[in-house]
Amino acid sequence: MSSQKIICQLPEERIKNFNEVSLGFTEEQAILEAKRCLGCKEPKCAEGCPVDIDIPAFIRFVAENRFDLAIAKIKEKNNLPAICGRVCPQEDQCEIKCVLGKKNEPVAIGSLERFVADWEMTNERKETEQYSQSILYSQQLKVAVVGSGPAGLSCAVDLAKFGYRVTLFESLHKPGGVLVYGIPEFRLPKSIVSYEIENIKRLGVEIVLNTLIGKTYTLDDLFKQNFKAIFIGTGAGLPQFLKIPGENLNRVYSANEFLTRINLMRAYEFPEYSTPINIGEEVIVIGGGNVAFDCARCAIRLGKRATLVYRRTEEEMPAREVEIKNAKEEGLNSQLLTQPIRMIGDSDGYVRELECIRMELGSPDESGRRRPIPIKDSNFILDTDTVIVAIGQSPNPLIPKVSPDLKVNADGTIWVDSDLMTSIGGVFAGGDIITGADTVISAMGAGKKAVRSIDRYIKKK
Amino acid sequence: MFKIVEKEILAEGIKRIKISAPQIAKKALAGQFVIIRIDEKGERIPLTIVDSDKEKGIITLIFQEVGFTTNLLGELEIGDEILDCLGPLGKSTEVEKYGKIICIGGGVGIAEILPISKAFKERGNFVIGIIGSRSKELLILKREMRQICDELYITTDDGSYGRKGFVTDVLKELLTHQSINSSVHRLVYAVGPVSMMKKVCETTKVYNIKTVVSLNPVMVDGTGMCGACRVSIGDETKFCCIDGPEFNGHLVDFEELEKRLNLFKEKELCLLRR
Numbered sequence: 001m002s003s004q005k006i007i008c009q010l011p012e013e014r015i016k017n018f019n020e021v022s023l024g025f026t027e028e029q030a031i032l033e034a035k036r037c038l039g040c041k042e043p044k045c046a047e048g049c050p051v052d053i054d055i056p057a058f059i060r061f062v063a064e065n066r067f068d069l070a071i072a073k074i075k076e077k078n079n080l081p082a083i084c085g086r087v088c089p090q091e092d093q094c095e096i097k098c099v100l101g102k103k104n105e106p107v108a109i110g111s112l113e114r115f116v117a118d119w120e121m122t123n124e125r126k127e128t129e130q131y132s133q134s135i136l137y138s139q140q141l142k143v144a145v146v147g148s149g150p151a152g153l154s155c156a157v158d159l160a161k162f163g164y165r166v167t168l169f170e171s172l173h174k175p176g177g178v179l180v181y182g183i184p185e186f187r188l189p190k191s192i193v194s195y196e197i198e199n200i201k202r203l204g205v206e207i208v209l210n211t212l213i214g215k216t217y218t219l220d221d222l223f224k225q226n227f228k229a230i231f232i233g234t235g236a237g238l239p240q241f242l243k244i245p246g247e248n249l250n251r252v253y254s255a256n257e258f259l260t261r262i263n264l265m266r267a268y269e270f271p272e273y274s275t276p277i278n279i280g281e282e283v284i285v286i287g288g289g290n291v292a293f294d295c296a297r298c299a300i301r302l303g304k305r306a307t308l309v310y311r312r313t314e315e316e317m318p319a320r321e322v323e324i325k326n327a328k329e330e331g332l333n334s335q336l337l338t339q340p341i342r343m344i345g346d347s348d349g350y351v352r353e354l355e356c357i358r359m360e361l362g363s364p365d366e367s368g369r370r371r372p373i374p375i376k377d378s379n380f381i382l383d384t385d386t387v388i389v390a391i392g393q394s395p396n397p398l399i400p401k402v403s404p405d406l407k408v409n410a411d412g413t414i415w416v417d418s419d420l421m422t423s424i425g426g427v428f429a430g431g432d433i434i435t436g437a438d439t440v441i442s443a444m445g446a447g448k449k450a451v452r453s454i455d456r457y458i459k460k461k
Numbered sequence: 462m463f464k465i466v467e468k469e470i471l472a473e474g475i476k477r478i479k480i481s482a483p484q485i486a487k488k489a490l491a492g493q494f495v496i497i498r499i500d501e502k503g504e505r506i507p508l509t510i511v512d513s514d515k516e517k518g519i520i521t522l523i524f525q526e527v528g529f530t531t532n533l534l535g536e537l538e539i540g541d542e543i544l545d546c547l548g549p550l551g552k553s554t555e556v557e558k559y560g561k562i563i564c565i566g567g568g569v570g571i572a573e574i575l576p577i578s579k580a581f582k583e584r585g586n587f588v589i590g591i592i593g594s595r596s597k598e599l600l601i602l603k604r605e606m607r608q609i610c611d612e613l614y615i616t617t618d619d620g621s622y623g624r625k626g627f628v629t630d631v632l633k634e635l636l637t638h639q640s641i642n643s644s645v646h647r648l649v650y651a652v653g654p655v656s657m658m659k660k661v662c663e664t665t666k667v668y669n670i671k672t673v674v675s676l677n678p679v680m681v682d683g684t685g686m687c688g689a690c691r692v693s694i695g696d697e698t699k700f701c702c703i704d705g706p707e708f709n710g711h712l713v714d715f716e717e718l719e720k721r722l723n724l725f726k727e728k729e730l731c732l733l734r735r
Contacts, residue, residue, distance in 0.1 A: 028689055153598040171684050173505075210547045211682055220465055221526060227475055237686040243700065248691055248698060250724045257687035263503065265681070271735055274529055275504040275681075276728035346586055349720030444720075 003105035004029040007407035011329040013299050016067035018185040018268060021326055022086075025108075030115040030220035036100065037107050041263050045109060051154075053077045054341075055094055055109055057199070058162070062112055068114040068123075078113075079157040079365040080150070080444065082121065082192045085114025087183060087442045121195055122180075139204050141458060145169065145226040146213045146399070147178020150440040151233030151431025153200060155447030159231075160203040162455050167227070168205055169214040176262065177235055179440070181264040182256070184294050186301070191262075219427060228461070229426045229454045232414065235445060236393040236432035242286065247345030247389070249351040251280060255291045255390035262298050280385025284354055285307055286340055287390035288317035293327050295312035295388045300330050305383070307333040309340060311359050316369040335382065337361070339374060343387060354382045393437045410435060418447065419453035428454055463497075463543040466519060471601040472594075475525045476535050477511075477567055483518030485510070485548045491556065491580040492675065492707055495520070495548030496683040499533055503544070506530050507680045507702075509573045510549055512531050523572035529662045529732035550683045551706045554649035554673075556580045563635065564610070565628050566660055567653025570592050571602050571673055571678070575653045583648075587611050588645075591631045593657075597622035603615035621655075628653075629660045636668050646670055651710065655722065659715035676701050678721060693717050 008014075014021055025033065026099040039061045042172035045055045053074055061070035074081045090110035098106030141164055142218045145156045159166045159399075174180050174191045201207065211217065213234075223229055239254035241247050258277070261267040267274035283299040285292050296306040310317065313336050317324060335356070342355040360379035361370035395412040408417040411442035413436055414429045415420050422429050430446030432438055467479035485495060489510045498505045512521035526535045537543070546586045554577050562581055580587045590610035594600040595618045605611050614631045615623030624631070632649070639645055649672045651661040658674045665672040679692040683702045690701035693714035699705060717722030 121653060172682060210545050211484075212547060212550070215546070215549060216488065231464055237684075239686070239688045241688070243698075248693055248721070250721060254688040256690045259680060260681055260687050266502075270728070271732050273502045273504075276725050276732075277722050278569075278728060288725075348723070350719065396685065401703075 002034045004111075006108075006111055008326075011326075013129075013188065015330050017278075018298075018301055020189050024118060025111055027119075030062055030112060031065060033108050034059045034112060035065065038099065041097060044099065045107075048093040048095075048097045049077075050093065050439075050441045050449060051077045053113075058110060059109070065130055071120045074113060074116060078444070079154050079187065080196050081113050081148075082117035082422065083179060083196060084444070085110055085112075085117050086188050086192075088113075089254075089437075089439060091321060093441070097154045097205065110213055119379065119418065120418055121192075128133050137423065139165040142167065142227045143454060143458075144213075144222045144230045145176060145233065145432075146230060147209065147233040147235055147431075148197075149233060149235045149431065149443065151235065151433075151443035151447040153197070153229070153447070154444035154448055155231045155233060155430065156205045156277055157203060158448050158451040159454065160200075160205050162451060164454075164458075166205045166339055168200075168207045169211045169213050169217075170207065170209050172264065174408060175207050178237075181260045182294070184259065184263055184298055185422060186210045186297065187207075188295065199378065204444035207229075212398070214399045215274065219399070219403055219406075219424065225424070229428060229457050231424070231431055231447070231450050232399060232427065232429040233431045234399060234433045235397040235443070235444070236437040237396040238394040238412075239389070240392045241338060241389055242391060244292040244340060244342055246345055246351065249343055249345040250349050251278060251351050251386045252343060253279075253386075253388050255285075255287070255295050256393065258295050258388050259291070259298065260385075262302075268298075268302060277308060279304060281305060282384045283307070283386040283388065284382060284384045285390055286310075286387045287392070288312065288319060289390065289392070290319045290323060291393075292390035293319045293323045293332075295390050296332050297327055297330060299386075299388070300327075304330075304386070305333070307335060307384075309335045309338050309354070309356065309382070311337065311339045311372040312361065312369065313337060329418065337372065340378070340387075344381075351384060351387050354387060356380055356382060356383050383399065393432075395433050395436060408461055419452060419456070420450045424455065428457075448458050462544060463546040464538070464542050465537055465539055468539050468567055469536075471523065472599050473571060474535075475523065475601055476526070476713050477521060477572075478534070479519045480543060480546065482520050482546050482548075483519055485546065486513040486518050486520050487515050489513040489520060489549040489584050491576040492554030492555035493549035493551050494683075494706065495522070495546050496531070496546075496550060496680065497522075497534075497543050498545040499530065504723060505532070505681055505683065508706070509675075510667055511572050511576055514550075525569040528729045532643065534715070534735070535631055546653075547683060550702060553573075553581070554580055556584045558585050561646050562626070562648040562650065563589045563631065563632065563646050564593045565592060565649065565651040565653070566606075566656075567592070567628055567651075567657040569601070569668065569676075570651075570653030570657070571600075571606065574650065575602055575605055575609070576594065577650055577675075578606065582609050582611075585655045589635065590614065591616070591628045591635075593617065593623075593628040593653075595619065626643040627660070628657065632664050636664065636670070639668075648673065649710075650674075654717050655719045658710060658713075662674060662710040662713070662715070666711055671713065673707050674713060675706045676708060676718060677706070678718060692721075
């Protein structure tokens with residue numbers, strides 16, 4: 001028996017819209033796929049899960065047509081299954097460990113997770129409601145969570161379940177962090193994020209928008225408001241640039257700006273929505289991660305030609321395989337082993353050309369990937385009228401900047417001890433703000449871990 | 462939601478509104494700004510906090526109706542609400558005691574130089590104000606500036622009020638005189654159109670006087686996340702929203718700033734034509 005084929009929007013159709021690419025399993029497919037699971041006595045898949053979902057158990061429930069029990073099993077560990085089912089790199093985490101994968105396709109764990117989460121959305125959720133009613137009574141002690149991205153959301157949910165009264169602060173006008181400003185609609189529909197956030201509110205979590213901690217309130221202000229502990233999950237939001245000449249030319253965007261305009265501000269519906277995006281016809285995206293692919297695929301959906309410029313080869317790309325495949329189907333071009341060295345503009349200050357140099361791969365670097373080395377005198381010019389720089393994000397510097405007592409590492413991440421407590425007592429941190437840019441699920445894992453530490457800290461006091 | 466509690470037309474196309482925003486009012490300092498979004502389909506735009514009343518929980522914003530969103534904002538009346546308002550953002554003005562300083566405001570930039578002049582005055586400086594606009598009809602806040610400044614000079618491009626000419630004409634004279642009577646100006650602070658700030662900096666550079674400008678690039682989030690507001694300061698790229706909005710004027714690449722401000726002009730026209 002082979003893995004079930006997931007129905008996707010056809011490439012020629014999906015490049016004309018921002019709707020989700022993958023349509024997910026049908027009920028029949030989900031059950032058939034779940035029945036492929038061997039139910040290993042010592043399941044390797046669960047070891048790969050950063051939040052320790054009992055994977056074989058939930059899959060068994062799916063196979064038995066008990067989707068209600070399956071979702072309950074997942075939710076014991078994962079607060080945002082509809083999101084994780086879509087954006088987790090399962091192929092590097094749980095699925096890679098599946099024994100079936102040694103000879104055939106591994107069980108499609110991610111797609112099954114997505115299926116049961118989506119099933120719950122269209123069906124009643126009595127159980128969770130009863131659950132939330134019972135814990136609302138216990139919520140007395142206040143804890144503040146800063147940042148409503150994956151780390152903050154997952155931390156807030158578990159704090160609420162532990163019986164704390166949680167206030168979640170967000171600087172933007174919508175909660176969700178990178179889930180709403182970064183990941184595009186076609187990979188993660190915003191209705192799903194809102195649904196998960198509604199669930200979180202049911203647990204009693206109060207979400208306060210338009211509030212920038214460090215400016216609107218300082219950490220001290222929060223303690224004065226009787227918050228017993230603070231969790232900082234402000235993520236890696238500072239866009240990195242190449243620091244090459246011409247990077248401030250018009251139509252050179254950071255991935256963050258490009259994606260924020262399109263996803264959060266809905267520039268693809270301009271002028272119905274009044275945030276514009278000004279791009280030309282030949283879009284170059286620099287980078288090889290998921291963010292770079294998200295940018296390129298947004299550009300394609302805006303009717304533009306897109307070319308990815310990456311300094312190594314496809315093999316070293318950090319992006320998910322499925323996204324690389326999807327992007328290729330959608331017509332993405334690429335210039336591999338290529339390093340930009342200069343952006344050249346016209347007299348009005350608009351980018352017109354990208355000067356690059358060819359690279360070759362040398363010996364492996366500290367990341368284990370082969371290091372790209374410039375080939376002498378191989379400079380060449382790529383014509384372009386829009387460049388998007390998607391080479392990574394650094395930890396958000398704002399809170400450390402205004403909180404002198406908060407110890408920061410050399411790379412800008414916030415220093416924490418093994419309990420995720422920062423150099424300030426009662427202030428915890430987790431997610432990209434302590435690791436640098438990483439996955440949604442690892443941030444969620446950190447958010448959960450911090451809750452156990454916060455709980456111990458408050459009880460000890 | 463942030464309710465408009467007062468509204469006043471200061472000049473043709475320039476309006477002053479007061480908004481109920483208690484927490485921002487509590488924290489706001491001279492030189493800082495807010496990002497507002499009027500409604501669900503709106504864009505995020507930065508506006509300088511001109512004044513804040515901690516007791517009443519009110520902030521004052523002054524804006525010129527130059528684009529789609531500022532026009533829409535101008536149409537709102539007392540009692541109407543703005544959906545989102547985030548702040549106070551940016552670094553506040555470094556208000557120190559210098560001695561004799563010159564505060565220059567051009568056009569709607571006068572709204573911004575007012576709280577800065579006030580802060581420097583309260584710190585014990587001798588504040589010379591120079592404000593200018595295209596014409597008498599567009600000149601705002603002269604009474605308020607007069608109250609604060611020890612000396613105030615007013616110019617209009619067409620000579621319909623005060624002296625005919627530009628703020629830099631007055632500045633040049635003041636600086637020429639200082640070398641004669643040795644009363645040294647320690648700081649020049651300028652806010653206004655890019656071309657004005659550029660000319661001010663060119664003038665003060667000759668005299669090697671510390672010059673601070675407050676920049677107004679395009680912004681989206683205002684929290685250091687998108688980099689839309691990046692400006693070249695000397696050899697470095699800075700994010701105006703978190704590193705600014707104030708910078709050493711002698712290091713600012715004004716030409717780049719001017720070009721970057723043109724990026725969305727066409728789109729703006731498209732919105733206005735709807």
